[in-house]
Amino acid sequence: MTAEHTSPDIPPGFAPHFRKSPVTTPWEPLYSKTTDKAVVIGLRIAEPHTNSRGLAHGGLISTLADNAMGLSCGLHYPNGSAALTVSLNIDFLGSAQIGQWLEVSTEFVKPGGTLCFTQCFVTADGKPCARANATFRIATKH
Numbered sequence: 232m233t234a235e236h237t238s239p240d241i242p243p244g245f246a247p248h249f250r251k252s253p254v255t256t257p258w259e260p261l262y263s264k265t266t267d268k269a270v271v272i273g274l275r276i277a278e279p280h281t282n283s284r285g286l287a288h289g290g291l292i293s294t295l296a297d298n299a300m301g302l303s304c305g306l307h308y309p310n311g312s313a314a315l316t317v318s319l320n321i322d323f324l325g326s327a328q329i330g331q332w333l334e335v336s337t338e339f340v341k342p343g344g345t346l347c348f349t350q351c352f353v354t355a356d357g358k359p360c361a362r363a364n365a366t367f368r369i370a371t372k373h
Contacts, residue, residue: 316366
C-alpha cells in the first residue's frame, strides 16, 4: 500500500486504494485502509458518483460494498485465492450527497472452506447510508 494520504478532506489512516479496477477507474480517487480483519474503502462524493438527483448512485454504493467485502474475505485466505461474488444484497438506508465522505466498512466475515459470508455498512459523513451482505466463493487463481 502507498503512503498515507494527508489531505485534510480525507480521514486519517486512508491512502490511495491499492486495488485498481476498470469499473472503478472513473470514480477515482478512491481510498482505503486495511485492518487485520477488513479492507475499508472510502471516497469523497463528487458529481461523477451521482444519479440524476445529485445523490450517490446506488450502483456506485453496491459496487464499492462488493469490492470491500470481497477484499475483506480475501484477507482470511492464502495468497493465490480469489473471492468471487455468489450473492449480494443491499438495503439503502439513507442518501449521500456531493461533498460527503462515503465509507464502506466490512463488519463481519465468516470464512468457510469454499464460501465466505460477510456484511458491511456504508456511511455518509458517519450517518447510515446502506448495509449489504454477500456470499463469496473462494477459488484458487490460475
